[in-house]
Amino acid sequence: xxxxxxxxxxxxxAGAATGCVLLLTAACTTATGTAKPFAGQTVEVAGSWxxxxxxxxxxxxxxxGKQTGAxxxxxxxxxxxxxxxxxxxxxxxxxxxxxxxxxxxLARYAATGAAKPIxxxxxxxxxxxxxxxxxxxxxxxxxxxGVYFKAANKSIIWxxxxxxxxxxxQPPRTLDELTVVSQTLVDSGTAAMTVPGADxxxxxxxxxxxxxQLAGADRYxxxxxxxxxxxxxxxxxxxxxMGRYWASPRFLQGSWNGALQTTxxxxxxxxxxxxxxxxxxxxxxxxxxxxxxxxxYRVGGGARYFAWPSVDGTGEAVVAGGDAAVAFTDRPATMAxxxxxxxxxxxxxxxxxxxxxxxxxxxxxxVYPDATTRALAETLxxxxxxxxxxxxxxxRTFGGGNGASMxxxxxxxxxxxxxxxxxxxxxxxxxxxxxxxxx
Amino acid sequence: MAQTGRTWTAARSSAxxxxxxxxxxxxxxxxLVPIGQTLWLSLHDAAGRDAVGAANYADIFTAPEIRRAxxxxxxxxxxxxxxxxxxxxxxxxxxxxxxxxxxVRVVLFMPMAISLVSAGVTFRLVYDESPDRGVLNAxxxxxxxxxxxxxxxxGARARDGQALTPRDGGLQTxxxxxxxxxxxxxxxxxxxxxxPKSATQAGTSGIVQGTxxxxxxxxxxxxxxxxPGAVDTGELGLPGVDVEVLRSGTVVARTRTAADGTFHLxxxxxxxxxxxxxxxxxxxxxxxxxxxxxxxxxxxxIGTYIWIWAGFAMALVTAGLAAIPKETLxxxxxxxxxxxxxxxxxxxxxxxxxLMVVLLTLTVNVLKVFDLVLVLAPESAQGPASVVAxxxxxSSFDNIxxxxxxxxxxxxxxxxxxxxxxxxLRRSER
Numbered sequence: 001x002x003x004x005x006x007x008x009x010x011x012x013x014a015g016a017a018t019g020c021v022l023l024l025t026a027a028c029t030t031a032t033g034t035a036k037p038f039a040g041q042t043v044e045v046a047g048s049w050x051x052x053x054x055x056x057x058x059x060x061x062x063x064x065g066k067q068t069g070a071x072x073x074x075x076x077x078x079x080x081x082x083x084x085x086x087x088x089x090x091x092x093x094x095x096x097x098x099x100x101x102x103x104x105x106l107a108r109y110a111a112t113g114a115a116k117p118i119x120x121x122x123x124x125x126x127x128x129x130x131x132x133x134x135x136x137x138x139x140x141x142x143x144x145x146g147v148y149f150k151a152a153n154k155s156i157i158w159x160x161x162x163x164x165x166x167x168x169x170q171p172p173r174t175l176d177e178l179t180v181v182s183q184t185l186v187d188s189g190t191a192a193m194t195v196p197g198a199d200x201x202x203x204x205x206x207x208x209x210x211x212x213q214l215a216g217a218d219r220y221x222x223x224x225x226x227x228x229x230x231x232x233x234x235x236x237x238x239x240x241x242m243g244r245y246w247a248s249p250r251f252l253q254g255s256w257n258g259a260l261q262t263t264x265x266x267x268x269x270x271x272x273x274x275x276x277x278x279x280x281x282x283x284x285x286x287x288x289x290x291x292x293x294x295x296x297y298r299v300g301g302g303a304r305y306f307a308w309p310s311v312d313g314t315g316e317a318v319v320a321g322g323d324a325a326v327a328f329t330d331r332p333a334t335m336a337x338x339x340x341x342x343x344x345x346x347x348x349x350x351x352x353x354x355x356x357x358x359x360x361x362x363x364x365x366x367v368y369p370d371a372t373t374r375a376l377a378e379t380l381x382x383x384x385x386x387x388x389x390x391x392x393x394x395x396r397t398f399g400g401g402n403g404a405s406m407x408x409x410x411x412x413x414x415x416x417x418x419x420x421x422x423x424x425x426x427x428x429x430x431x432x433x434x435x436x437x438x439x
Numbered sequence: 440m441a442q443t444g445r446t447w448t449a450a451r452s453s454a455x456x457x458x459x460x461x462x463x464x465x466x467x468x469x470x471l472v473p474i475g476q477t478l479w480l481s482l483h484d485a486a487g488r489d490a491v492g493a494a495n496y497a498d499i500f501t502a503p504e505i506r507r508a509x510x511x512x513x514x515x516x517x518x519x520x521x522x523x524x525x526x527x528x529x530x531x532x533x534x535x536x537x538x539x540x541x542x543v544r545v546v547l548f549m550p551m552a553i554s555l556v557s558a559g560v561t562f563r564l565v566y567d568e569s570p571d572r573g574v575l576n577a578x579x580x581x582x583x584x585x586x587x588x589x590x591x592x593x594g595a596r597a598r599d600g601q602a603l604t605p606r607d608g609g610l611q612t613x614x615x616x617x618x619x620x621x622x623x624x625x626x627x628x629x630x631x632x633x634x635p636k637s638a639t640q641a642g643t644s645g646i647v648q649g650t651x652x653x654x655x656x657x658x659x660x661x662x663x664x665x666x667p668g669a670v671d672t673g674e675l676g677l678p679g680v681d682v683e684v685l686r687s688g689t690v691v692a693r694t695r696t697a698a699d700g701t702f703h704l705x706x707x708x709x710x711x712x713x714x715x716x717x718x719x720x721x722x723x724x725x726x727x728x729x730x731x732x733x734x735x736x737x738x739x740x741i742g743t744y745i746w747i748w749a750g751f752a753m754a755l756v757t758a759g760l761a762a763i764p765k766e767t768l769x770x771x772x773x774x775x776x777x778x779x780x781x782x783x784x785x786x787x788x789x790x791x792x793x794l795m796v797v798l799l800t801l802t803v804n805v806l807k808v809f810d811l812v813l814v815l816a817p818e819s820a821q822g823p824a825s826v827v828a829x830x831x832x833x834s835s836f837d838n839i840x841x842x843x844x845x846x847x848x849x850x851x852x853x854x855x856x857x858x859x860x861x862x863x864l865r866r867s868e869r
Contacts, residue, residue: 086836166631168662187660189594189630198817250594250628254568257729260819261568275571396837403821403833411819415733 036069038333044073045337046088047099047323048081052289053355060349064340070333082401089114094328097337099149101323102392102400103137109326110140116330117143122339129342129360131381137388138324146324147342150350151359153376154205154284154319154389155212155308158291160271162302163190163279171306173313175213175241182251182280191253191278195246196267197260197414200407204391204399206282207410208319209308211238217317217385224393226436230429231422239413239421246417253278256414265290272297284321285376289355300372307379317385321392322359351377398435405431474850481843495844505845508825511737512852515744515808515826520801523745524794527752531760532782534753544757548750555747559814562743566730566815576727589724591635592677598625598659598667608718611685617710622654624716625668626677629658634675641676642699651705652712656680656696676700680720685713733823736816740824744811748804752797759793760786795863803856806849827852 049057054076061072075095077084082105088094094114100106109115118126118138126135126147138146159171167188172178182192196202212220215234222228223235246252252259253270254277262270264283268290271281281287288299297303307316325341327334340346347358354369357377368374380386391399391406399406409431413424484491499505530547534540550558567573570580596610597603602623603610616622621643641657657676665671676699684692684707691712694702730739763786771785787794809828816824831845 082836166662187627188662189628189633189660198819200818249596254726257732258568258726261729261731261817263817401836403818407818408822412822415819 036067038336039069040071041069041331041333042071042073043097043331043333043337044075044095045097045099045325046075046077046081046084046095048077048079048101049099049323050076050078052353056350056353056356060341060346061337063346063349064337067340068333068336070337072337082396085109089328096329096331096334097325097327099323100146100326101321102396103146103324103388104393104395104400106138106146106324106326107140108396109328110143110145114328115145116327116334117145118147118327118335118338119144119330120335122147122335122342125339125342129344129362131359131361133386134322134359137322146326147338148322148324148359149341149347150323151357151377151380152284152286152321153357153380154321155209155317155379156283156285156305156376157308158271158281158283158287158303158305160276160279160297160302161304163188163276166190167279171304172309173306175210175309175311177313178309179245179248182245182248185279186250190276192251193245193280193282194253194262194267194270194278195259195282195414196262196264197256197411198263198266200404200411201391202264202267202283203410203414204406205284205319205389206242207238208387208390209282210241211235211390212317212319212385212387213308213310214238214241217387220387220390224388224390226394226432230432231425235428236421236425239424243413243417243419243421243424246414256417260411260415269294272303285357285373286355288373292354300370305372305376316379316383317387318379318383319389320359320380320386321389394432395435398432405435477843477846477850480839481847483840485838485840487839491840495840496848498841499844499848504822504825505827505830507822508827508830511824512806512826514737515741515805516802519741519744519748519805520798522741523748523752523801524756524797526745526749527754527797528756528787528790528794530749530753531756532786534757535760544753547753550747551750551754553747555810556814558743558747559811562739562746562815563731563817566739568727568729568731570727573727573730575730580725580727583725587725590720590722591679592626592629592633592720593723594628594630594633595626595658595721596628598627602668603716606715608721609716610721611715612713615711616652616654616714617712618650618652618708619710622652622714623668623670624654624656624714625659626656627658627660629660629677634658635678637698638675638678639699640672641670641674642697642701643670649703649705650708651703652684652692652707652714653701653703654682654714655699655701656682656716657700681717683715683717685715686711731815731817731820733820736820736824740811740815743815744805744808748801752801755793755797756790759790763789792863792867796860799856799860803853806853806856 045061047054047057054074058074061074064070065072075084081098081100085094085098085100089109100109106115110117123144126138126144130138130148134148135144138144138148163185164170167185167190169181169184172181185192195206208220211223211234214237215223219228219232219234223230223232246256246259254262267281267283268287270277271279272291272294274296291297291299291303308319310317325338327338342360344360344363347360347363348367350356351358351363351367352369354373357373357380359380361381365374365377368377391404394400394406396404398404406428409424409427413419480487481495482490482492534543534547537543553561564572565574568576570576597605602612602614602625604613610624610626612622612624641655643655655670655676657670657674659665659667659670659674661671661673665674676696678696678698678700680696680700682694682696682702683690684704692704692707694704696702728735730736767785767789768781771781776784807828808826809832812821812824812826812829813832821829827845827849831842831849834842834845
């Protein structure tokens with residue numbers, strides 16, 4: 001398989017019927033070996049994607065259906081995917097595959113036996129196309145359970161170039177520079193940063209990025225596994241840095257009260273909409289879709305990003321997220337679809353349409369629609385230090401969903417950023433002890 | 440009923456049993472079994488496997504978030520049924536007095552046709568914090584600004600380490616100033632669009648020469664090549680800034696800056712002056728209220744709930760009003776009672792049974808309020824706005840035992856209202 005060939009096919013017609021010829025995976029050989037091996041069978045996939053992401057993903061599923069004869073049905077769960085899943089599993093009728101964003105949730109389903117290990121040709125496909133780290137992230141106790149079909153780069157800050165030009169500043173590379181740049185932006189008459197505090201997860205992402213920079217990857221791993229208490233000085237220091245930034249006058253658009261009322265979609269409009277209120281937005285790569293939807297600033301032109309600033313301006317440590325395809329039945333059709341989702345061909349179908357990053361090592365990055373997306377994807381593949389979203393690795397009650405304690409505690413910290421960070425850390429430790437205890 | 444039981448034949452009682460069987464079966468399957476199951480689960484652990492005794496109940500009565508939810512439920516129960524009934528009663532009585540009363544009633548009843556979820560989405564917009572988007576804040580800000588217009592230079596602050604220090608919301612010179620050289624008062628943090636159109640290049644030439652106290656207030660920010668604290672080409676003066684000059688604590692002169700930001704007070708000579716830019720120059724614009732913030736979220740939710748349910752109360756009260764004999768009201772009026780007295784002394788007492796039904800139905804309903812909180816309160820305010828039903832739902836995904844305990848708690852809380860209704864029903868049958 002040449003990368004060029006693949007790219008051309010992906011670009012011209014993502015669903016080219018000859019796609020399978022290009023595939024090296026064994027699963028696909030079975031698919032072509034006996035024509036349409038799963039004709040008449042139905043495979044159900046549940047995921048959180050809706051709207052255009054859903055449409056793009058359904059293209060991938062249709063292509064699988066075309067090759068194997070299986071009928072693939074997508075059930076969108078939206079932000080309530082977990083509700084859908086737990087009730088379906090409880091009722092004994094789980095979907096064949098679910099796209100799960102949280103390793104913590106995956107681990108729970110693996111422990112209860114609801115999730116089925118990926119074996120055979122599907123496992124080979126994953127080993128062939130994914131780095132050991134991403135394989136490990138999809139594994140529980142050494143057994144492979146998930147394929148990270150989609151990934152997200154959460155270590156970037158978006159900014160409006162015209163605001164930076166008006167203030168005469170350059171993207172900061174260190175945390176100290178970030179403060180200086182923010183102050184200069186404020187002096188130029190705009191708020192520096194928009195924080196969507198009405199949703200809890202952007203705050204946990206703030207914490208994770210600062211923590212990874214300040215405390216390093218080893219401590220990050222220990223904290224994720226709760227081998228390190230949340231009262232550790234590194235956590236307190238991270239919280240202090242966040243609080244100091246939040247409490248600085250005019251750094252946050254609408255101050256902290258306003259930030260707590262700002263939802264994710266609104267935050268994008270607050271920076272890249274018709275009446276921009278601030279210059280920077282901390283959000284992951286998926287903001288591009290929203291910026292495009294607003295249609296006022298072009299990603300890569302009026303809307304650009306810089307990597308999350310580090311302590312000393314060296315090295316790039318990336319916090320990543322993703323959606324793993326996890327099997328809940330072990331029928332051959334299910335495993336074949338898992339194998340297909342592990343192929344670069346499947347990833348290319350979504351990648352060409354934008355708003356999608358893949359960590360499939362064999363996907364030619366030329367398929368991405370623009371330079372910004374390509375650069376974001378390459379950072380994920382080549383970052384010297386990469387860590388998965390910490391809150392997603394913790395038990396759901398602590399970090400993984402609406403009303404999770406870490407979300408709430410950080411929100412109340414944002415509501416009163418002058419709070420002693422040690423108090424916040426103690427609250428986090430309390431909640432963590434409880435959540436890990438239940439597990 | 441009781442004495443007829445003795446005369447029943449076996450055939451008749453078995454026939455009764457047959458007729459009752461379907462209803463009993465339905466009640467058992469749909470009501471009693473789930474209640475029993477919930478009770479059983481509430482005494483077991485998170486996964487519903489091991490018995491833990493009353494641990495879940497101990498947990499829910501000590502957890503701070505549940506205490507918060509219970510407190511909110513208490514507020515809901517005290518406020519909502521009474522307020523809804525009062526509003527419904529008032530609307531029903533007043534609607535009788537207007538022409539086209541049916542149309543009025545239809546409009547008032549219409550919110551009942553809207554689901555709580557859609558009402559939640561709609562009111563999310565009404566309560567939006569930004570006056571550009573939220574209707575309520577647009578009104579509040581509009582009214583406020585009519586009486587107290589925002590100042591021109593809100594958000595400005597003194598250039599760090601330069602001539603000015605903040606004091607009482609305004610800014611004043613750090614060092615005493617003299618008439619020998621112009622006083623430079625650099626400000627930053629002003630957006631270009633915030634400056635008035637009349638603003639011109641900050642003036643220096645006019646004030647370098649001359650006698651008396653003089654100076655310039657200007658926006659000391661340039662994207663490229665600006666020197667902090669010095670007037671550069673391209674930096675605009677701030678016109679219309681109120682300047683006060685103090686000497687030993689008392690104001691000796693007041694003036695206003697010109698289009699180039701300069702001010703000049705020839706009559707003031709000598710030294711030891713303090714120049715102050717009063718707080719009024721920098722008053723922040725009123726941004727409206729954070730309706731869905733932690734402090735106002737429960738009242739905001741209650742407001743929406745009343746909007747929805749007032750129509751229900753009105754409909755029932757209207758039906759009750761129709762049953763009041765006209766003569767009684769006429770008699771009261773002839774005896775010289777005012778409308779308010781008629782309402783209080785005649786209508787309400789006669790309507791007591793109806794009002795009780797409305798109150799109790801609402802109490803039971805309010806106890807279960809859940810969807811409105813989930814949809815309307817932003818994630819960040821769901822902690823402060825939480826109610827027991829919401830906590831039950833949240834717990835249900837990870838801790839079925841605790842969730843069941845909360846379910847039982849809700850049942851127990853609702854029971855008095857339900858029992859009273861049943862009791863009343865039986866009394867009225869007799």
